[in-house]
Amino acid sequence: MNNPVPAIVFGGFLLLIGGVMLWLQRRAKIEADNALTNEERSFLRRRIRRRVQIAGMIVLIALMIPVGDSLIPWQNAPGTFAVYWSIVMGLALWTGLLAVGDMAATRAQMARELNRLHRKQLEIHRVAQQARKIDFDGKGPSER
Secondary structure, three states, X not given: XXXXXXXXXXXXXXXXXXXXXXXXXXXXXXXXXXXXXXXXXXXXXXXXXXXHHHXXXXXXXXXXXXXXXXXXXXXXXXXXXXXXXXXXXXXXHHHHHHHHHHHHHHXXXXXXXXXXXHHHHHHHHHHHHHHHHHHHHOOOHHHO
């Protein structure tokens, strides 16, 4: 009566996604250890920690879907069925909130980094203008 194949396929798909995400974060950890500054290294480690939590939640949900579908008879225990699937949906919602938080933190970090680069670009532009003015006048700043 109850066909477990769709739940197993969907759970397997989520398990694959979670596994790939964990593998990618393991590779990212190696790259984070080679970051240029302590600030970059700290940001990358926090980002990896957030993303590992997200991947772990996806793996947990991937395991819960086929288990809940095959072990809980919704006809005989509708209350248990509802509570179990409410927990699964709550975990899915929490995973989504973690992902949104990760996106917001990454966006804020990138905005800070772009501002820093823009300030550096303006400083380089100012120095280049001074160098052009010196070359054009043929005088250094102390000779004026």
